[in-house]
Amino acid sequence: MHRDQIDTPALLLDLEAMEHNIAAMAEYFAGQEANLRPHFKTPKCVEVASRQVAAGAIGITCAKLGEAEVAVDGGIESVLIANQVVGQLKIQRLLDLLPRAEVIVAVENEANVRELAEAGRASGRMPRVIIETDVGMGRCGTRSPAETVQLAHLIKEQGLEYRGVMGYEGHCVLIPDAEQRVAKASEAMDVLMAHVEALNESGLNPEIVSAGGTGTYDVTGSRPGVTEVQAGSYVFMDGLYSHVRADAPFRPALSILSTIIARHGDDAIADVGMKSLTNEFGPPRGKTSKFKVSSLSEEHAHLDLQPEDAMKPGDRVEIYPSHNDTTINLHEEYYVMRGDELVDVWKIAGARKYR
Ligand SMILES: Cc1ncc(COP(=O)(O)O)c(C=O)c1O
Numbered sequence: 123m124h125r126d127q128i129d130t131p132a133l134l135l136d137l138e139a140m141e142h143n144i145a146a147m148a149e150y151f152a153g154q155e156a157n158l159r160p161h162f163k164t165p166k167c168v169e170v171a172s173r174q175v176a177a178g179a180i181g182i183t184c185a186k187l188g189e190a191e192v193a194v195d196g197g198i199e200s201v202l203i204a205n206q207v208v209g210q211l212k213i214q215r216l217l218d219l220l221p222r223a224e225v226i227v228a229v230e231n232e233a234n235v236r237e238l239a240e241a242g243r244a245s246g247r248m249p250r251v252i253i254e255t256d257v258g259m260g261r262c263g264t265r266s267p268a269e270t271v272q273l274a275h276l277i278k279e280q281g282l283e284y285r286g287v288m289g290y291e292g293h294c295v296l297i298p299d300a301e302q303r304v305a306k307a308s309e310a311m312d313v314l315m316a317h318v319e320a321l322n323e324s325g326l327n328p329e330i331v332s333a334g335g336t337g338t339y340d341v342t343g344s345r346p347g348v349t350e351v352q353a354g355s356y357v358f359m360d361g362l363y364s365h366v367r368a369d370a371p372f373r374p375a376l377s378i379l380s381t382i383i384a385r386h387g388d389d390a391i392a393d394v395g396m397k398s399l400t401n402e403f404g405p406p407r408g409k410t411s412k413f414k415v416s417s418l419s420e421e422h423a424h425l426d427l428q429p430e431d432a433m434k435p436g437d438r439v440e441i442y443p444s445h446n447d448t449t450i451n452l453h454e455e456y457y458v459m460r461g462d463e464l465v466d467v468w469k470i471a472g473a474r475k476y477r
Contacts, residue, residue: 123464128457130381130438131394133449135358135456137465139375140170143357146371147339148177151351156343159183159202159332161354164447166472167456168196170357175199181224183332183352187212188475190225196471200224202252202332204288204352206262208234212477213241213249220247226285226330228254230262232276239280250283252330255317257289257310267320274326286330287321289314290352295337296366303366307338311345318347336363336370354447361444362403377409377440378449379457380423382433388426390433394441395421398452403445415441 125134151158160174163185171182171193181200184190190201200223207216207227216238219225229235229251242248253270256263264270270287277284291310297303314333321328334342334351336359343351355363358376378399384391396418399406406415408425411433416426425431425439433439443449451473458466 125379125459125462125464126438128379128464130379131398132379132457133453133455134377134379134440135458135468136375136377137458137460139373140357141173143359143372143375144174144177147353147356148179150340151178151343154343155346156348157350159200159350159352160357161185161204161335161352162189162193162472164354164450165357166192166450166470166475167468168193168198168471169468171198172196174357180350183354186475186477187215188477189472190219191215192472192475194219194223194225198223201226202288202330202352203227204254204290204332206230206234206254207238210237210241213238216249217241217245217247220249224250226250226252228252228262228288229273229277230254230264232273235273235276235280235282239282242282248281248283250285251277252286252288252328252332253277253317255287255289255314257291257313257333258294258306259290259292261292263289264317267317270317271320271324271326274321274324278326284326286328286332286349287314287317288330288332288352289317290333290335291338291342292335295335296362297337298366300369303337304341307341308345311342311348315347336372337366358446360403360446361407361442364442374409374442376446376450377442378406380439380441382425382435382437382439383422385434390425390427390431392423392425392439392441393421394423395419397421398449399423399441399443400445400448400452402448406441406444409440409442411439413439
């Protein structure tokens with residue numbers, strides 16, 4: 123099928139660009155001590171994740187248990203849930219996954235360690251855990267190396283399988299100035315390494331030391347002591363990251379195909395709105411022409427056209443999302459393109475798995 127026969131709005135995945143991104147990241151990590159464990163919160167699709175693993179990734183990272191279930195159902199053998207799994211409803215689901223794949227979950231407080239261990243003992247399956255440390259983002263995570271050491275002792279005492287630590291430098295990944303970004307991310311890794319050193323001194327050497335995002339993959343990826351990097355967005359590169367990491371070897375691989383439904387002067391209206399495209403990271407932009415999506419209502423987009431744009435109702439345009447992860451979450455499938463030809467349709471099975 124040709125692109126012109128696809129109904130709109132549709133999420134188009136440029137296979138060649140994605141393959142390029144996967145190969146470029148694999149090449150980078152082939153030269154590093156650290157491994158890549160790409161974040162599934164971007165593609166949410168097993169067809170993408172299995173290509174990342176085939177290219178050398180050691181498994182995937184997930185934000186949610188529901189995403190991990192999708193990945194394990196799809197045959198991914200090693201999954202890090204870089205987030206807390208709290209409460210018996212979720213812990214039961216986590217325990218159900220344990221015999222099916224190597225699933226590792228982050229912990230950051232005593233109560234959660236105790237409830238995981240208690241459920242684990244009752245089921246005869248002990249969860250594998252890493253300790254989440256706060257490296258400056260101020261979200262989840264232990265706040266000091268002493269707290270990390272104390273939690274690691276408790277993990278062992280309670281019989282959970284202790285695997286290591288993580289520290290995501292999310293407050294650094296989107297800093298536009300390269301020097302500042304590198305400096306801040308290096309500081310964050312100093313914090314993570316202080317936790318690692320304290321663990322080592324207590325005989326609790328972490329096997330896994332996990333960190334990193336697309337904005338900082340090469341800072342964390344080359345940091346001695348980091349064993350794996352959780353970058354996710356690089357696989358499709360969205361508008362914001364393409365700007366922040368214009369120097370990185372990744373290409374935009376995702377666009378929304380949309381139809382112009384009205385034109386009034388410089389203002390064109392397209393059939394894509396906030397139910398199929400997000401704009402919290404700034405205005406999405408045109409792929410072939412440089413128009414800007416100036417505003418969105420539920421099912422309409424206002425396109426702020428360039429003087430050369432001659433779009434009229436019925437014409438089709440492609441728009442690069444400014445933030446892929448949240449846009450993808452609104453869709454059911456990727457229309458997988460090689461050039462202008464539709465070659466496959468992949469289900470976004472991890473979309474809206476926020477539980
Ligand atoms: C825990 C964690 N790790 C890694 C990432 C990296 O993602 P990205 O590649 O989009 O920077 C994120 C992003 O939200 C995250 O929350």
